[in-house]
Amino acid sequence: MKDHTGKPVYFDEEFREISLMLLKAKTRWQIDQLKQYADEAIIFIDEPILSALGSSSYLGVSETETARLLKELIDVIKNEGGISGIHCCGNADWPMAIKCGPDIINFDAYDYAGTLALYPEEFRGFLEKGGYLAWGIVPTSEAIAGENPESIRKRFEQGVEKLSLHIPKDLILSNIMLTPSCGTGTRTVEETIKVFQLLMRLKEEYA
Template structure:
């Protein structure tokens, strides 16, 4: 499906100059993606970006929440169907439209999009009483339907300039599910929500990845019908490798691991290029001793989005990713 150690990104970029972000992506990444630009606009933050069109959604300065209106909710639910499209406008995803304009009439072989996952979405967005909408069963289901309509529109949009599409479902909050922070969130329900959107996306002949930048129950995640598992391998490699049996089974089903070996945190400034690359090479060598398909079924990414970095640091991450790929391919 992919060449060994193919590179792609997670989503967010630190730029306020949109064209610069797009050009950097096209220059450095084997699989380009559209940039989410939280420093350009608050509308580009990972929850706000996919809220547009949600019944009762309210934007107040840098706050976004649901103003509950039962009539609006009932009307929306009665009109929903799996063919529904919910566009993401340029006001909420300028990087997506800028990338399309930059590519113009070309047809890329492969392109990556992304969407906030239903667990992170519902455990981050609140109603006007300050209650997380996950704990309202109606709003939880509505959120899943809403995200389906968003991702269906995105897939159709991306297919106008890409022959093949990958969608990453971003679920950073999975690392907190079943911890004391979200003790009342059942793992089985979180997995049900993700399974539903994975199945929906795959019905459009699209490859699906899940990205979680923390530590979570990888046994559960690896059992999902996903094509790619993306995680922060710089910080959580040792925890992840415990699941060697599950990883082996996932690889045998033609699954790919996207290793986030290049840090997007303060560790980036604390270490030299060579130290970062050597760490990644050692970890790859270690895990490939027992999991022989790893070298064939691996992608490379930054550890998470680059939105919190400065522009020069994001350039360094891109350069490091390219250096690491060259090193591993030529080992």
């Protein structure tokens, strides 16, 4: 989002706070609407730019300020009775994300499962406190064309085994949700159906 001069609103303190207030209001409204259909609503903060923090394109974006904005939104979700999650389909600064207090960390396990092992202490602590990993194992990129139930199962098991070198395997498996790696908006109807069919097949094996 940019202002009338083309400058991202993040770099205007007043606009930044207004944007945060708007997101908080939308979050409260969304949870209120979803409560008609479920006792608890899961609200994910979809933030792919977390993987770009510290890069040359985002040198002016403060990690401290980013964490504050995320934490304030997570606090609203929890205060409204929702379950909070952060999604990033890249190699994010996961320790920073965990410190913001989400209930769920949703990541692209198809391409980035190995990155979790870079932060074993942080993720072990997160899981021991009841946090969940939304394991995005089924690709939503062009790679879906070459996948099948067996290949997805093997990739899932390889990712879990790699992380279990640092964190007890039973702790990992008891705190996992299986999801697509990202959204399916760029895929065809047929590809989208395949994504969720593969996901259901994997779920049935581990139910």
